[in-house]
Amino acid sequence: MQFKSIIGQQATKQRLITSVNENRVSHAQLFLGPEGSGSLALAVAYAQYLSCEDKQPDDSCGVCSSCRKYQKLMHPDLHFSYPTFGTPKEASIDFIEQWRDAFGTNPYLSLDIWRGYVDSGNKQANININECHQIIKKLSFKPFESVYKVLILWLPEYLDKQGNALLKVIEEPQPNTLFLLVAQNQDQILNTILSRTQLIKIPCLNYEDIKGELVSHHNQTDTAASEIAYLSNGNMTEALSMLQHDTKSYHALFVDWLRMCFSNKGLLVLPFVDQAAKMGRENQKNFLRYGTSFLRECCLILSGAEKIVKLPERELETARKMSAVMSIPQAQTLINELEKAHYHIERNANPKILFLDVSLQIIKVLNLKIVPAGNHYIPN
Structure with missing residues (x-):
């Protein structure tokens, strides 16, 4: 995932690129943005830029060995953690193929979309203690290929008190280890974790960005794109969902x-x-x-x-x-x-x-x- 593939968010992209170029990369960062803002895509693009072997002034090169692996979400130094819906013994790695498919199809994932990929029914989402232990294990090793080892934790709101098991690895990580949390609701994150991260606020997308994306990449007329952009209220996930239904004018x-x-x-x-x-x-x-x-x-x-x-x-x-x-x-x-x-x-x-x-x-x-x-x- 390259920055240029992400809709809008130019100020946030520039801030992330500048932090890398000025060597001001915090080991624990919280990407906080509403649903459909592209916060998860930005975290992946940021990790790819960090690991790129031929960084450009405004993006990763997209062609080096590291970038090619990142684009398939198969880099050995890139790890993901996300809510699952089953037994306490389940971990994110058990659903990595579904995760790659889901993110590759739609980087503007929502929990409901992710639920559909794992056929969870109405089971409750959570990040369990077994997953926390898996995170600690993954982050205990040194980077394998890149300068940085990166773990992206999507929706830390679903960490219960067992999330306190991660405090030590967040506060005292291995060298060149990054912990990127991607959240939507700051109030639902454990305060003990929140206080140990650098906050990066990501705003909702603006009307023109969504409209332009729908016209240029989704074959929508100017009128249809305007209405969907207006209705989505800055939420690209919602805008893409509307494309699956009638585009008639309301x-x-x-x-x-x-x-x-x-x-x-x-x-x-x-x-x-x-x-x-x-x-x-x-x-x-x-x-x-x-x-x-x-x-x-x-x-x-x-x-x-x-x-x-x-x-x-x-x-x-x-x-x-x-x-x-x-x-x-x-x-x-x-x-x-x-x-x-x-x-x-x-x-x-x-x-x-x-x-x-x-x-x-x-x-x-x-x-x-x-x-x-x-x-x-x-x-x-």
Whole structure:
């Protein structure tokens, strides 16, 4: 994995390259970034750059013996640790082939995607004590080929108290041994481990980076890429997931839904409910997610912050018109209703009943001008 293969994150890439060139490589580092930010890919690219035999000013060479092995995740000095879902006797090495396949297919891995590769069902993810012992064993040896021996620990949030067994190897590692942790939630990491690492914060991807990737490498039209980039909210994992489902525009359908409810045309709402019920669960979730995002942009317009609205021009014009007949309390109420609907769709609620109920709630807010205050409804 080379830095140039990773979407965006230019500032983080430059920081990592500079730390190597200035010989300021910390032995224990925490790559902390939200899902879909590319933090795992950055850790692998960083390790490859460290081991590259012909480093370029801004990337690894990609052709030396070390780089070729890194690109296949088969370098003898590169080790991985990640959550597993089975018995306490299982270790990461038991699933290394699945891991290479999963990362090679999609460097923007999520735990749900990884779960699918190991056929774990609904078993709980964890990094067990046996895995901790395996980590200690791997890091006790000197580098075999490269200057550095590297262990990348993905999702240390799944280390329980047994993670304290790693404290000594993190604090006093063998020479030229690097411990790279890749996490999403700082609050769920053991404080004893957190305090012993150098923190590298990785932001979510920006709209333009995701849109550009979808157009140039995934054959998406400008319109489709714009909508997916907007819906993914900086999460490349989510954007790639959306590509597997219909790329139809949700804008027209959502606005028509609001207009039906605003005019209280109950007979027209019923065909919409039937249509939404047949969309499929993932498309229903994406549709509700789009509606939530669109209404948030309306709130920005109502608050006088139109300059930071990210909607395409056609959708922006619609948002302006919607904002003219809607207040911020109304928009916030609708957002809450859509978020609740999204939550229930994820838990297999009956879509026909759910969309009918949400339609009635939207009619109550837009047509009858009723918004909640505490547990009571009062006129706005």
